Amino acid sequence: MTTPKALLLDMDGLMIDTEWMLAKFWMQAAHEAGFPMELEHVLGIRSLAAIYAKPKLQGIFGEDFDYERIRARRRELTAQYIAANGITAKPGLHALLHYAKDHGIRLAVTTATDRERTNEYLRQIGVYELFDAFICGDMVRHGKPDPETYLTASKTVGFAPEECFALEDSPNGILSAHAAGCKPVMIPDLSEPDDAIRPYLFACVKTLADVIPLLKGETDGKTE
Numbered sequence: 001m002t003t004p005k006a007l008l009l010d011m012d013g014l015m016i017d018t019e020w021m022l023a024k025f026w027m028q029a030a031h032e033a034g035f036p037m038e039l040e041h042v043l044g045i046r047s048l049a050a051i052y053a054k055p056k057l058q059g060i061f062g063e064d065f066d067y068e069r070i071r072a073r074r075r076e077l078t079a080q081y082i083a084a085n086g087i088t089a090k091p092g093l094h095a096l097l098h099y100a101k102d103h104g105i106r107l108a109v110t111t112a113t114d115r116e117r118t119n120e121y122l123r124q125i126g127v128y129e130l131f132d133a134f135i136c137g138d139m140v141r142h143g144k145p146d147p148e149t150y151l152t153a154s155k156t157v158g159f160a161p162e163e164c165f166a167l168e169d170s171p172n173g174i175l176s177a178h179a180a181g182c183k184p185v186m187i188p189d190l191s192e193p194d195d196a197i198r199p200y201l202f203a204c205v206k207t208l209a210d211v212i213p214l215l216k217g218e219t220d221g222k223t224e
Contacts, residue, residue, distance in 0.1 A: 003215055005159040007100055008150060008182065010047065011111035013169040013189035015208075016121055017088045019046065021081055022074070023190065029073035035061045043191055046170035047112050049143025089125040090187075092209025097130045099212050106157040108133035110149050110166065110173075115139060133157050145172045150180035167211065171197045185211060 013019030023042040030037035041060060045053040054067040100107055107130060111118055115136040122128040133156040135149050142148045154161040166177030169189040174197055177184040183202035186193055193204055203214055 002163075003103075003217070004105065004165045004183065005163040006106035006108060006154065006157045007096075007165050007167060007211075008108045008110045008153045008157075008177070009167045010169060010173050011109055011113055011118060011121065013046065013090075014167055014173075014187060015090055015093050015109075015127070016125060017090055018078075018082075018121075019169065019189050021078055022046075025074045025077035025081070026070075028077060029070045030061075030065075032073065033066065033070050035065055035070070037061070039190075045172075046190070047144045047168070047172040047176075049112060049137065049146070051143070052145070087121055087124055089127070090189075090208055092207040092211075093125070093127065096208045096211050097127055099215065101130055103215070105215070106133075106159070107131045108135060108153045108157050110135050110153045110177075112137040112143050112149075145175035145179070147176055147180035150177050150182050154180065154182065165202070165211070165214070167208070174200050185214065187211070 009015055012022060023039055026042045027037045041057070045056060048056065057067060058065045097107060109118060109131055113136060115134060115138055118134060118136050119128060133153060135153040135156065137143050140148045140152060150161060150166055154164050161181035162183065164182045166182035166184050167187060168174050168177060168184060169187055174184045174186055178200040184200055186201050186204040187208055193201060205211060205214065
């Protein structure tokens with residue numbers, strides 16, 4: 001296998017350990033508004049752009065589900081938690097990013113989170129300066145699972161999509177990366193890949209550190 005020219009990395013649940021709190025506070029905000037949101041509903045909207053998440057949730061809970069207000073409350077709760085407790089980098093992140101930099105592999109962020117919070121979070125964990133490009137949720141017209149995020153990222157770092165590994169923890173992110181023509185590598189967080197998403201994977205590994213052997217060509221990273 002030819003070493004990829006770039007790594008395109010999702011953020012929440014992939015680089016930073018925030019997916020669990022997003023799930024917790026989505027459910028809390030929805031329950032406060034009178035809607036019985038459960039974990040399965042949150043999992044369905046991970047990395048999903050607002051233009052897709054809103055109708056999906058309203059299809060489940062009805063037109064009275066005030067997506068903007070509930071999302072704003074979820075953001076408020078999340079911000080309060082992070083202000084009090086900080087955020088944590090996922091295992092292997094620093095090792096992987098420094099390996100990539102040392103070997104001339106370009107790095108880009110591909111996240112549904114807006115640019116301001118992306119900058120803030122990545123600075124908190126000390127990796128902001130390592131990235132060559134940032135493609136955030138408020139920088140594209142059509143977010144994940146549309147391929148625009150990954151098409152934009154590969155173009156920005158100067159390589160064809162097939163020359164890029166796309167690192168993701170969620171099915172919606174995998175769909176976006178696959179549709180763009182990237183090589184999707186899943187590092188599961190809240191859920192493992194199912195039969196619907198597994199055919200789209202180039203590889204699936206346990207931690208970000210396990211991506212390094214993939215880059216070296218020492219393993220294909222496939223799951224059983």
